[in-house]
Amino acid sequence: xxxxxxxxxxxxxxxxxxxxxxxxxxxxxxxxxxxxxxxxxxxxxxxxxxxxxxxxxxxxxxxxxxxxxxxxxxxxxxxxxxxxxx
Numbered sequence: 001x002x003x004x005x006x007x008x009x010x011x012x013x014x015x016x017x018x019x020x021x022x023x024x025x026x027x028x029x030x031x032x033x034x035x036x037x038x039x040x041x042x043x044x045x046x047x048x049x050x051x052x053x054x055x056x057x058x059x060x061x062x063x064x065x066x067x068x069x070x071x072x073x074x075x076x077x078x079x080x081x082x083x084x085x086x
Contacts, residue, residue, distance in 0.1 A: 006054035006055075013032060014030045028053070
């Protein structure tokens with residue numbers, strides 16, 4: 001199981017990873033937990049939309065565009081609580 005990805009030098013521990021390759025293009029889908037204390041920083045990063053992506057365990061590095069996210073519609077932030085982003 002793959003453990004982490006790096007987006008713009010931010011390391012993110014993942015608990016779900018899927019990868020597809022279409023020609024020279026890579027498509028990855030990830031799911032990862034986010035602590036309430038980190039939620040603002042992670043969502044700010046994701047809303048940038050374009051990233052330098054590294055997948056160290058697969059020896060992948062590429063420039064990518066973010067095209068979809070599923071964020072909880074209602075989030076009640078409690079200190080120490082984990083929310084899952086996919």
